[in-house]
Amino acid sequence: MKRVVVTGMGAVTPLGHSVAETWDAVMNGRSGIAGITHFDASGFSSRIAGEVKNFDATKLVAADPRLRGAMSNSLFAIAASEEAVKDSGLDWDNLDERSKGVYFAAGDSAAPVESLARAFAESFGKGKGEFDAAAYLAARLAGGDGAAEAQKEPAATLAHLVRRYGIRGPALNCLTACAASAQGIGEGAAIIRRGEAAVVLSGGAHSMIHPLGVAGFCLLTALSTHNEEPEKASRPFDATRNGFVLSEGAGAVILEEFEHARKRGARIYGELVGYGSTADAYRLTDSHPEGLGAIASLREALEGARVNPAEVDYLNAHGTSTKVNDAVESLAIRSCFGPAADQLWVSSTKSMTGHLIAAAGAVELQFCLLAMRDGVVPPTINYSHRDPACDLDYVPNEARKKAVRVAVSDSFGFGGQNVVLVAKKL
Amino acid sequence: MSSARRVVLTGLGLVTPCGIGGEAYWDAVSLGRAAIVPKGPDDLPTLPLTHAGFVRGFDASPYVKSRKSLKVMCRDIRMAVAASTLAKTDAGLTSDGSYEPRNAGVVIGAGIFEHDPEEMSEAFRAAESQPAGFDARKFGSEGMGRLFPLWLLKYLPNMPACHITIEHNLKGPSNTLTADSSGSAAAVEEAARIILRGSADVMFAGGAESRVFGGGLWRYFSEKMLKTGAQGDPVYPVFSPAASGLIMGEGAAILVLEERSRAVARGAKIYAEISGFASAADGGRDRETRGAEYRADVMRAAIEAAGAKPEDVGLVYLSARGIGAEDLEESRAIEQVFAGCGEKPGLVSAKAVTGFMGYADAPAGIALAAMGLREGVPARSLVPEDAYLKDSFGFEGRSRGAGKLVMVNHFESALAFHSLVLKAGGGES
Numbered sequence: 084m085k086r087v088v089v090t091g092m093g094a095v096t097p098l099g100h101s102v103a104e105t106w107d108a109v110m111n112g113r114s115g116i117a118g119i120t121h122f123d124a125s126g127f128s129s130r131i132a133g134e135v136k137n138f139d140a141t142k143l144v145a146a147d148p149r150l151r152g153a154m155s156n157s158l159f160a161i162a163a164s165e166e167a168v169k170d171s172g173l174d175w176d177n178l179d180e181r182s183k184g185v186y187f188a189a190g191d192s193a194a195p196v197e198s199l200a201r202a203f204a205e206s207f208g209k210g211k212g213e214f215d216a217a218a219y220l221a222a223r224l225a226g227g228d229g230a231a232e233a234q235k236e237p238a239a240t241l242a243h244l245v246r247r248y249g250i251r252g253p254a255l256n257c258l259t260a261c262a263a264s265a266q267g268i269g270e271g272a273a274i275i276r277r278g279e280a281a282v283v284l285s286g287g288a289h290s291m292i293h294p295l296g297v298a299g300f301c302l303l304t305a306l307s308t309h310n311e312e313p314e315k316a317s318r319p320f321d322a323t324r325n326g327f328v329l330s331e332g333a334g335a336v337i338l339e340e341f342e343h344a345r346k347r348g349a350r351i352y353g354e355l356v357g358y359g360s361t362a363d364a365y366r367l368t369d370s371h372p373e374g375l376g377a378i379a380s381l382r383e384a385l386e387g388a389r390v391n392p393a394e395v396d397y398l399n400a401h402g403t404s405t406k407v408n409d410a411v412e413s414l415a416i417r418s419c420f421g422p423a424a425d426q427l428w429v430s431s432t433k434s435m436t437g438h439l440i441a442a443a444g445a446v447e448l449q450f451c452l453l454a455m456r457d458g459v460v461p462p463t464i465n466y467s468h469r470d471p472a473c474d475l476d477y478v479p480n481e482a483r484k485k486a487v488r489v490a491v492s493d494s495f496g497f498g499g500q501n502v503v504l505v506a507k508k509l
Numbered sequence: 510m511s512s513a514r515r516v517v518l519t520g521l522g523l524v525t526p527c528g529i530g531g532e533a534y535w536d537a538v539s540l541g542r543a544a545i546v547p548k549g550p551d552d553l554p555t556l557p558l559t560h561a562g563f564v565r566g567f568d569a570s571p572y573v574k575s576r577k578s579l580k581v582m583c584r585d586i587r588m589a590v591a592a593s594t595l596a597k598t599d600a601g602l603t604s605d606g607s608y609e610p611r612n613a614g615v616v617i618g619a620g621i622f623e624h625d626p627e628e629m630s631e632a633f634r635a636a637e638s639q640p641a642g643f644d645a646r647k648f649g650s651e652g653m654g655r656l657f658p659l660w661l662l663k664y665l666p667n668m669p670a671c672h673i674t675i676e677h678n679l680k681g682p683s684n685t686l687t688a689d690s691s692g693s694a695a696a697v698e699e700a701a702r703i704i705l706r707g708s709a710d711v712m713f714a715g716g717a718e719s720r721v722f723g724g725g726l727w728r729y730f731s732e733k734m735l736k737t738g739a740q741g742d743p744v745y746p747v748f749s750p751a752a753s754g755l756i757m758g759e760g761a762a763i764l765v766l767e768e769r770s771r772a773v774a775r776g777a778k779i780y781a782e783i784s785g786f787a788s789a790a791d792g793g794r795d796r797e798t799r800g801a802e803y804r805a806d807v808m809r810a811a812i813e814a815a816g817a818k819p820e821d822v823g824l825v826y827l828s829a830r831g832i833g834a835e836d837l838e839e840s841r842a843i844e845q846v847f848a849g850c851g852e853k854p855g856l857v858s859a860k861a862v863t864g865f866m867g868y869a870d871a872p873a874g875i876a877l878a879a880m881g882l883r884e885g886v887p888a889r890s891l892v893p894e895d896a897y898l899k900d901s902f903g904f905e906g907r908s909r910g911a912g913k914l915v916m917v918n919h920f921e922s923a924l925a926f927h928s929l930v931l932k933a934g935g936g937e938s
Contacts, residue, residue: 122645123644123645123646124645124646124649125646125649125650126645126646126647126648126649126650126651126653127649127650127653128649180792180793180794181789184790185790189687191621191666196643196645196648197642197643199629199633199643200633200636200637200642200643201642201643202626203626203629203630203633203634203637204637204642206626206630207630207634207637214626214627214630214631216553216554216626216627216723217554219554219626219630220554220555220556220626220723220724223556223724223727224556224557224727224730229727229728229730229731229732230731232727232728232731233728233731233732235621236620236621236687236689236728237620237621237666237687238620238687238688238689238692238924241687241688241924242923242924245790245791245792245923245924245925246792246923247792248792249792249793249794250790250792251789251790251791251792251793251803252789252790253788253789253790253925254688254788254789254790254791254792254924254925255686255688255692255695255699255925256686256687256688256692257684257685257686257687258666258667258685258686258687259667259670259683259684259685260665260667266684270684270699273702273706277702294645294648294649297649298632298648298649298652298653298656298661299660299661300661301649301653302653302656302657302658302659302660302661303658303659303661303662360614360681360682360683360684360708361611361680361681361682361683362614362615362670362671362674362679362680362681362682362683363674363680364610364674364675364677364678364679364680365675366675367581367659367662367668367671367672367675368659368662375680376680379611379680383708496667497662497665497667497671498665498667498668498670498671498674498683499671499674499675499683500667500671500683
């Protein structure tokens, strides 16, 4: 069985436009959360988000005109992938096209609310105040932006990546809610283990910070309403937490077959040694109350990695800052790790990044690998009130030094999707 | 494939314009009876479309345990869940004991689901403003509350898979692949991989899509992919110089994949063994000029993965969906792969029966090929008189498939090409 290592990383997050900027912010406990500026959110119950600030895709588009019209999630994905490819030191363009694969996790993109609104207005006019479906469709046809419609498909990002990076190996995009990019990385690594590609571009990209996206999560009462102090709104595992903070961005990683990387003298961040993927089969929005699905995915990942719980130095939690997730995840960790849970350092970097949805798992795996590189574990900021249901060491508020040899990253999603990755320092 | 584990198909669940279930689909294809029909007065409004493969009278309620769950399913999801229940029944599986939930999972191909505009209309009415048209603040303060609280969950791409895990108590791997219609071809392959690597013994895999109502056609319309020519013409020419675009269908196709020894041990009906498959992205530097060669590479790789040679293939189920350049390149790829074969494989296309069913298309093609292997009769094809390779390969009335492998192609330009090889039975050692 071939071994898989990470040799390149790239990120576009609310904390910066690169891995270095993002990591620096995380190490210093800075929050990327602020009031929503993408639209007037003053009427929403949650008015805060982790927006990517001052992102300018002009150069990307100028260099690749086929990106004209691409939505923000595709542009985030390309920007992060550019950094990851460069960071890997691979002579990308001269690699055999068939040895290159992609397994990404890009979400769908922003709904064009203005053009929808125009179509609805037309419909109400024609329908004498009532909704008239035929008039609505005719208005969409006449006044909508057809090109934008194609670009907001979740497959659009994959098509950009396949073309731009000259890929003729396997090409996939998964979308399993908040677990997606961890799943993409787990399955992307499996492609290399099978020998179907030497390198796989993986990661995730998402932006749901638009009126329909925010409305959807508000209606599910999933978002934090700590609007007055945005930077303190995401408070995973804290007793006063009341929801997650919606964020946007992308994380990209270059997965590479170990011998391929070793022969070219590549800098290796770490080896992917474990992957667990399970379903709760319970409810669409609620985790299983005993965390059975999460426990199963943790166990599968650790067993696959041949790692004992006591060997794990750091666990980057899914830690969304919702009441249920954080309690159930803590329970699952304690159940899976047993006595070793008392020594385990657990943190949720969502306290600083917010929740990047499909991109979260990739960015959080990067934090695990950087913790290994630098010997520092990132903190859970905004932690000040202990919750009896969350009784682990969450590395509160300040990064701590520790030699990290084995790290675990949890990613759980709506619908009972559970994915766990295990990485090891070489 | 070198793994000691092998993968067989033991259940097929189909919701197609031909009707509910595999038999309705098989019969329509075998008889060459097209299910592409005119839009009727009772059909929901849609963007310009005169004919489509509509699934008429579809009711998902017999296929779900909790009717309450239907409230959080759009039409595509309902079709997917119904097809999964049909597949499970066809496989002779029950949730109480015939599989270990932890060793059973799902991989579904699915994309954006078209929102029901009527459901959103009152929320947008509340956000009306002049002259801007849309007031986001009012949408939040007044409009949002007029939406169904679980509205978002009706349209997330991973919801078909999640409903299927809940409906059938599947606690193993669960994934959703969004790569346009190639996503569901990839889903079947990934499900097979999961079984081969030992992460599960039973997998549900396939896809669903309904873009024939509302604004679902918008994307294909804007990309000029819909069939042009005389309005009111129900004929869907594919794999021919007459190809002029898509005629849409809707549907769902979910397959049950099972580890072979387990299926044999329980005496399961085995349609076929998945003996090899391959895929490749359409991102090569010379993709504009080497489309046929790239497709041929994937077909050869799938045959090699099956431990076979081109002459072992008796039938090829075509990807061809009426897009001129795509269909022509597939025909050239087939010519290349089988150039050295004395006896050419027969060709099969069922698109003209159902229309292009999007994410349901690839798994429906695999199901058809599997049924053909079991029935022992190659499916007929509705193709034009001037179909490519008609004289050299042939479409109808051939019995060349007997005792040979069958190949199913699914090619999605600009994304990925997939070929999968099936062999009959799989029950023998």
